Amino acid sequence: MTQRQLLHSQNSLLSWYVTDARSELPWRKTSNIYHIYLSEVMLQQTQVSRVEAEYYPRFLKIFPTLESLSKASLDEVFSLWSGLGYYRRAKNLHATAQLCPDGLPNTSAELEKLPGIGRYTASAICSFGYKQSVSVVDTNIARVLARFFAKVDVKDKELWVLADNYLNLKSATEHNLALMDLGAMICTPKNPKCDICPLITGCIGKENPALYYKKKKITYVDKELHHAICIEDNAIAMVKSKEGMYKDMLELPSLEAHKHEDTCLGTFKHSVTHFRLKVFVYLVEDLGEDITWVALDSIASAPISSLTQKAFAMYEKSVA
Incomplete structure (x- = not known):
């Protein structure tokens, strides 16, 4: 030129x-x-x-x-x-x-x-x-x-x-x-x-x-997540993530699905980075682990991901 x-x-x-x-x-x-x-x-x-x-x-x-x-x-x-x-x-x-x-x-x-x-x-x-x-x-x-x-x-x-x-x-x-x-x-x-x-x-x-121009192909990984919702005294049980993309944020506790099949509220799909997730949400009464209780009326201002927001919305819909 x-x-x-x-x-x-x-x-x-x-x-x-x-x-x-x-x-x-x-x-x-x-x-x-x-x-x-x-x-x-x-x-x-x-x-x-x-x-x-x-x-x-x-x-x-x-x-x-x-x-x-x-x-x-x-x-x-x-x-x-x-x-x-x-x-x-x-x-x-x-x-x-x-x-x-x-x-x-x-x-x-x-x-x-x-x-x-x-x-x-x-x-x-x-x-x-x-x-x-x-x-x-x-x-x-x-x-x-x-x-x-x-x-x-x-x-x-x-x-x-x-x-x-x-x-x-x-x-x-x-x-x-x-x-x-x-x-x-x-x-x-x-x-x-x-x-x-x-x-x-x-x-x-x-x-x-x-x-x-050749767009890089993204290889997606399918993965299932199983999260528990536990409510006590107008508060929800959360755990602080110690690793991964949600490190230092609050998220719903994970659980072993086979022990709670009868309490599943439903599933939803969620995509993040190269993962295509299928998220299962369960309503449980006892978690038996160290947790943080977050008041239900402060969920909107809590440090949670959109995935957790979707799971909580599923719970709200189930009790509406």
């Missing part, structure tokens, strides 16, 4: 950004580094619409600053994170706030030393928050670059090099956001809208975009 072609492509991208990008998103209307960081963490595994409408504003209402988040208990953070999944993100967010209550560092190198912050998140904070001229590569941008430069099975390292070379140093923040939105709105995984893409002129892979 000649220098003239590069400039033309960059200008076309920025012109599209001005008229068509998602400028209404709340984390794009703020210069608050913490708010931008929070949005990046939430968006890692959750749809933009859900983060924008529900989780982002609710979280900031309770914890508007890093300092306020640093003073919260992990249980409080988990309760607000319920439904977002991937709870390690919440734990890392909380740990980072405790390390940096007065503000996040302003270099990628220092940011990557913090819990849960990798190269992408560090670059995003520097670009979108601190307005630095650094490239950013997320899933959407990676797909755009691979197609634009016609790279098959391109490695992450090469994608970052492409991003660096293609970066518009004079408008780096807008350039990165434009590429991100282009991947989300135009250069989509399936059926990309090449006819309205601002980069169509210089795109080398436009004739066969599918060739330059």
Whole structure:
């Protein structure tokens, strides 16, 4: 690509950004580094619409600053994170706030030393928050670059090099956001809208975009879970998870299904990471193990997962 072609492509991208990008998103209307960081963490595994409408504003209402988040208990953070999944993100967010209550560092190198912050998140904070001229590569941008430069099975390292070379140093923040939105709105995984893409002129892979994007196949594992609901004095029995994806959160006790077949309230399906779960819920009177009692009227604010919420909803329906 000649220098003239590069400039033309960059200008076309920025012109599209001005008229068509998602400028209404709340984390794009703020210069608050913490708010931008929070949005990046939430968006890692959750749809933009859900983060924008529900989780982002609710979280900031309770914890508007890093300092306020640093003073919260992990249980409080988990309760607000319920439904977002991937709870390690919440734990890392909380740990980072405790390390940096007065503000996040302003270099990628220092940011990557913090819990849960990798190269992408560090670059995003520097670009979108601190307005630095650094490239950013997320899933959407990676797909755009691979197609634009016609790279098959391109490695992450090469994608970052492409991003660096293609970066518009004079408008780096807008350039990165434009590429991100282009991947989300135009250069989509399936059926990309090449006819309205601002980069169509210089795109080398436009004739066969599918060739330059291969989604990784997820191998799902089927698994059964058996959980007990035990109610006493308007409280429900819970245990604190010591490992796995729900570590440090409260969950319903597990039990041996064959001993409680007659008390099964029902089953439901639940998907998380690479697991496809079939969850059995039982109503029992005695657990015979160390448990934590949680008042029924405080379940909504307890640090529980969406899986546990579904199980409790099944119980509520059974006694309604």
